[in-house]
Amino acid sequence: MAHAELTEVAAGEVNQPPRRRSFLVALESLLGTLVEIPAAVLVVAEIVILFAGVVARYVLLQPLIWSDELASILFLWLAMLGAAVAFRRAEHMRMTAVVANARPAMRAYLDLVATCAALAFLVMIAWPSWEYAYEESYITTPALQILNSWRAAALPVGIALMALFALLRLARAGNVRTVLAAIASVAAVIAAFWLLKGALKPLGNLNLIIFFVGVAGFCVFAGVPIAFGFGLATYGYLALTTSTPLMVLVGRMDEGMSHLILLSVPLFVFLGLLIEMTGMARAMVAFLASLLGHVRGGLHYVLVGAMYLVSGISGSKAADMAAVAPVLFPEMKARGAKPGDLVALLAATGAQTETIPPSLVLITIGSVTGVSIAALFTGGLLPGVVLAITLSALVWWRYRGENLSHVTRASGAEILKALIVALPALALPFVIRYAVVEGIATATEVSTIGIVYAFIVGFFIYGLLIYRNFDWRRIVPMLVETASLSGAILLIIGAATGMAWGLTQSGFSRALAAAMTGLPGGSASFIAVSILAFVILGSVLEGIPAIVLFGPLLFPIARTVGVHEVHYAMIIILAMGIGLFAPPFGVGYYAACAIGRVDPAEGIRPIWGYMLALLIGLVIVAIFPWISIGFL
Structure with a gap:
C-alpha cells in the first residue's frame, strides 16, 4: 500500500521544489505523530479497562458498571484515529490487481484518482457527521452520565484528519498536471451524476445496479480503498435517488463500527x-x-x-x-x-484457517447476524x-x-x-x-x-x-500498527453497514430472499449458489466487507431453507477464504508473496492444486453438516 505513495512521488518528483517538498513531508510526519500517539494510547487504554473489568467481575466479584461504556466511547475514537493513521500510511484495503498492471504514468494517475475519490467522500460526509455528533449531544450515557457527543465527535474529527492527509498527499505528489487531471476526473463524474439527479429518481430499483454494482464496482477495480468506494456508492444512492437525510448514513456507519464485540x-x-x-x-x-x-x-x-x-x-x-x-x-x-510452492501453500493455509477461532471473520459474523460467537x-x-x-x-x-x-x-x-x-x-x-x-x-x-x-x-x-x-x-510501533489495521477494518465495516442498510431499505433484501428461496433443489442449490457467490466476493471485497454487506441478508434465508446458521457460516467463510487467497484478484495471495518475499508469478501454477484441494475440503464440509455442528 506504500506502493501508491512511491508511485505518486516517482510520477511527479521532478516538478517538486525540494524545499516545498521537505516542508510538506515534515508537516505530514508531525501530524502523523500527533495522531499515532493518541491512537497507540487508546489501544493500551482499551486493554487496561477491559482487563480491569474482567478482574473486577470474576476475581473481586464487584463488576465495574462503567467499564464497557467507557470502552465503547474510546473504541469509536480508536477506530477513527486508526483509520486516519491507515490513510496516512496508505494501508486502507484496496484491490490493486488492475492498477498494478497499468503503465507507470497511468498507475500514478489512478493512485491520485483514488486519493481524490476518497477526499470527495470525506468532504461530502463532513457536514452530516458534524450534524450527527451535534444530535448525539441530546443523549446522556447511562453509567458515566456524560453527553454522547463526546463519543460521536470521533466521527467528524477522524473524517477531518483523513481529509487533511489526503490534501497533503495531493500537494506532495508534485506533478501538478497529473494532480489536476485526477481532480478534474473525479469532479466531472460527481458533476455528471448530480446533473442526472432528476433522471435517476424515476428509475427505481435500477439505481441499485447503477450505484451498488456500477459505482462501487468501478471504485473497487480503479483502486479506490474499499471503504471509500462503498461510501461513495451509498452516499450517491441516498443523496440522488432518495429523500433520506444523509446524517442517517453516518448513523449507520457509527452503528456498524460501534458493536462492542x-x-x-x-x-x-x-x-x-x-x-x-x-x-x-x-x-x-x-x-x-x-x-x-x-x-x-x-x-x-x-x-x-x-x-x-x-x-x-x-x-x-x-x-x-x-x-x-x-x-x-x-x-x-x-x-x-521451490519458493513458488512455498507461498502457494502459505496462501492455501491462510484460506484453510479462516474458520479457526478467534477468527476476525467469525467475530464479524456474530456481530452482524446475531449468531452465537461461542x-x-x-x-x-x-x-x-x-x-x-x-x-x-x-x-x-x-x-x-x-x-x-x-x-x-x-x-x-x-x-x-x-x-x-x-x-x-x-x-x-x-x-x-x-x-x-x-x-x-x-x-x-x-x-x-x-x-x-x-x-x-x-x-x-x-x-x-x-x-x-x-x-x-517494538511495543509502540506494534500499538500503532494495531490501530492502523483496526481502523482500516472498522471503517470498511462501517461503510459496508451503511451500504447494507441502503440495500435493505430499497427492498432488495426481500427480492433476494424470494429469489434464493425459490431456487430449484432447495438447500443444496442455495448452498451451491452461496459458495460460488462468496468465492467471487472474497476475491474482490475480502471477507469482512462481504460478510457485513450480505450476512444480514443471507443468514435469514439460510434458516428459511433449513440450513443451520453455524453450518452456513462455515461454508461461506471457507468459500471467501478460497477467493481471498486465489490469484489473480485475491489480495491474500499477494500478502503471502510479500511476506515470503517471492515474486507472485512463481506461485501461480502450484497454487491451483492447493485451491483444488481446498475446494474438495469445502465440498466435504458442505455435504456433511455434522463437521460444523456436531459438537454444538
Whole structure:
C-alpha cells in the first residue's frame, strides 16, 4: 500500500521544489505523530479497562458498571484515529490487481484518482457527521452520565484528519498536471451524476445496479480503498435517488463500527503481533518441526499445522503468515522446496484457517447476524481440520519422492525439550477457546486475558530465559500498527453497514430472499449458489466487507431453507477464504508473496492444486453438516 505513495512521488518528483517538498513531508510526519500517539494510547487504554473489568467481575466479584461504556466511547475514537493513521500510511484495503498492471504514468494517475475519490467522500460526509455528533449531544450515557457527543465527535474529527492527509498527499505528489487531471476526473463524474439527479429518481430499483454494482464496482477495480468506494456508492444512492437525510448514513456507519464485540478486533491484532515478537510462535513451530521434520514433505505438514495453531491466537491472517513463514521458509528452501510452492501453500493455509477461532471473520459474523460467537468458535475447529487433511494429501503426493538423506531425525530428548519450550505457547489457543466456549468470558474479554498471558509468558519465559529477544522498543510501533489495521477494518465495516442498510431499505433484501428461496433443489442449490457467490466476493471485497454487506441478508434465508446458521457460516467463510487467497484478484495471495518475499508469478501454477484441494475440503464440509455442528 506504500506502493501508491512511491508511485505518486516517482510520477511527479521532478516538478517538486525540494524545499516545498521537505516542508510538506515534515508537516505530514508531525501530524502523523500527533495522531499515532493518541491512537497507540487508546489501544493500551482499551486493554487496561477491559482487563480491569474482567478482574473486577470474576476475581473481586464487584463488576465495574462503567467499564464497557467507557470502552465503547474510546473504541469509536480508536477506530477513527486508526483509520486516519491507515490513510496516512496508505494501508486502507484496496484491490490493486488492475492498477498494478497499468503503465507507470497511468498507475500514478489512478493512485491520485483514488486519493481524490476518497477526499470527495470525506468532504461530502463532513457536514452530516458534524450534524450527527451535534444530535448525539441530546443523549446522556447511562453509567458515566456524560453527553454522547463526546463519543460521536470521533466521527467528524477522524473524517477531518483523513481529509487533511489526503490534501497533503495531493500537494506532495508534485506533478501538478497529473494532480489536476485526477481532480478534474473525479469532479466531472460527481458533476455528471448530480446533473442526472432528476433522471435517476424515476428509475427505481435500477439505481441499485447503477450505484451498488456500477459505482462501487468501478471504485473497487480503479483502486479506490474499499471503504471509500462503498461510501461513495451509498452516499450517491441516498443523496440522488432518495429523500433520506444523509446524517442517517453516518448513523449507520457509527452503528456498524460501534458493536462492542468488534473491540476484540484490535485486541486480537495486537495479540498476534505480540506472540510473533516474543517468540511464542517460533516455539510452536520448532516443536512441530521436531516431530515431523524427518518425513517427506514434513516441513510442509508443519506449515499447515503451525498455521492452524497460530490462527487460534491472533485471528489475523497477515499476522499468522508473518509469524510462521520466516521461521520455516529458510529450512524448507534448503531442502529443495521451490519458493513458488512455498507461498502457494502459505496462501492455501491462510484460506484453510479462516474458520479457526478467534477468527476476525467469525467475530464479524456474530456481530452482524446475531449468531452465537461461542457456537461459531466451537463449529470452526473441525472444518479447518478437514481442509488441513485435503492439503496434506496433496503435499504427500507432491513430495512423496523428496530426498531427505541429509536430514537428521530429532531424538526423543530433543522432541521433549522442544515440547517443554513450546508448552506455555501451546496453552494459549486452548485457554482462549475454553474461556469463550465455556462462557467464562466474552470474545472481547478473552482477548485481554490472552494479551496479559502472552505479555507475561513472552517477557519472563521467552524474553528473559529462552530466546532473550523481548524488545521494548517494538511495543509502540506494534500499538500503532494495531490501530492502523483496526481502523482500516472498522471503517470498511462501517461503510459496508451503511451500504447494507441502503440495500435493505430499497427492498432488495426481500427480492433476494424470494429469489434464493425459490431456487430449484432447495438447500443444496442455495448452498451451491452461496459458495460460488462468496468465492467471487472474497476475491474482490475480502471477507469482512462481504460478510457485513450480505450476512444480514443471507443468514435469514439460510434458516428459511433449513440450513443451520453455524453450518452456513462455515461454508461461506471457507468459500471467501478460497477467493481471498486465489490469484489473480485475491489480495491474500499477494500478502503471502510479500511476506515470503517471492515474486507472485512463481506461485501461480502450484497454487491451483492447493485451491483444488481446498475446494474438495469445502465440498466435504458442505455435504456433511455434522463437521460444523456436531459438537454444538
